[in-house]
Amino acid sequence: MGCPCELRLLADSTEVAQQTAQACSSEALRFERKYSRYLDTSVTSSINRTAGLSATPIDSETYGLLQYAGVCSEQSNGLFDITSGVLRQVWDKNRQTLPEQKELDQITRLIGWNKVLLTENEVFLPERGMEIDFGGVVKEYAADAISVKIKAAGISSGLVSLGGDIVAFGSTPGNAPWPVGIVHPTQRDAVIATIYLQDRALATSGGYERYFEMQGKRYSHLINPHTGWPVDSLLSVSVSADQAIVAGSISSIGLLFERHEALEWLERSGCDYLAVDQDLSCYGTLAD
Numbered sequence: 001m002g003c004p005c006e007l008r009l010l011a012d013s014t015e016v017a018q019q020t021a022q023a024c025s026s027e028a029l030r031f032e033r034k035y036s037r038y039l040d041t042s043v044t045s046s047i048n049r050t051a052g053l054s055a056t057p058i059d060s061e062t063y064g065l066l067q068y069a070g071v072c073s074e075q076s077n078g079l080f081d082i083t084s085g086v087l088r089q090v091w092d093k094n095r096q097t098l099p100e101q102k103e104l105d106q107i108t109r110l111i112g113w114n115k116v117l118l119t120e121n122e123v124f125l126p127e128r129g130m131e132i133d134f135g136g137v138v139k140e141y142a143a144d145a146i147s148v149k150i151k152a153a154g155i156s157s158g159l160v161s162l163g164g165d166i167v168a169f170g171s172t173p174g175n176a177p178w179p180v181g182i183v184h185p186t187q188r189d190a191v192i193a194t195i196y197l198q199d200r201a202l203a204t205s206g207g208y209e210r211y212f213e214m215q216g217k218r219y220s221h222l223i224n225p226h227t228g229w230p231v232d233s234l235l236s237v238s239v240s241a242d243q244a245i246v247a248g249s250i251s252s253i254g255l256l257f258e259r260h261e262a263l264e265w266l267e268r269s270g271c272d273y274l275a276v277d278q279d280l281s282c283y284g285t286l287a288d
Helices: 014-035 043-049 060-075 084-089 101-108 138-152 244-256 259-269
Strands: 005-010 122-124 157-162 165-169 178-183 191-197 200-206 211-214 217-220 236-241 272-276
Touching: 005 014, 014 043, 014 138, 060 122, 060 244, 084 101, 138 157, 138 165, 138 200, 138 244, 165 178, 165 244, 178 200, 178 236, 191 200, 191 236, 191 272, 200 244, 236 244, 236 259, 244 259, 244 272, 259 272
Parallel strands: none
Antiparallel strands: 005 157, 157 165, 165 200, 178 191, 200 236, 211 217, 236 272
16 A cells, blocks of 8 residues: 555454454455556556557446546546646656746646546546556545455454544444544644544545655645646645545545635535644634
8 A cells, every 4th residue: 555554453352353354454455456556467557558559448446436536536626636647757756956837738738537538347548648546546445445344244343544544433442432643744743633533434635744845845745737736735634524535535635725725625525624724723623
């Protein structure tokens, strides 16, 4: 998954816990093998490799994820776009100077979910150089899938965390909701809030963990696909929802909007949220 993963289970026996943990690990590895852009044998690599040449056959799971990504693109006015990963070619962590606008223009012309041709059985990227990246949806979907596997094993209390995309169900050994710390955007190894979860998912998006530093300024790794430039809005957005994939997409979209629009978007979502702005002011139903 390219991130720290954690599993906590309250089971009737050590044997049940170990068997379930192994099954969950296998499920996480299945998603890694299937969707990682770093593996040549993954579906993602196959789709990107044949861009502009031919369509790639897909199964129902992949079709569902792509459909969901399309909904996210539509709801975000194109800001959430899984074809925007090509911007990594410009915003490389080793880059020393800011890109020229013409360089960005050459890349942004390859971006656009509306270009993607999708059916239930195949997907086609019509231009050479186009790419998709499932990173914005698959980790959250995996957290949901793993939690389903745990419940199917008869375990009624547990917590799944895939790089901060969390599903918590049941209660802790003390019969209390699961406490989850929200990382402080500017203070290392500190939390800005603690959220208590019970039968809920939580996802946090922020530009403070991965960033570029150029000419004395820090730039977020989150890029506006329309302009090609890093976003400079809220520092952090955490969202609680019934499913991790929903919480993750809403928090990601919230971070891509400008501050005022972001807060409006989060309010309209109907989900509980915590938004932290550049002044470290906190907003939302989880802010208290």
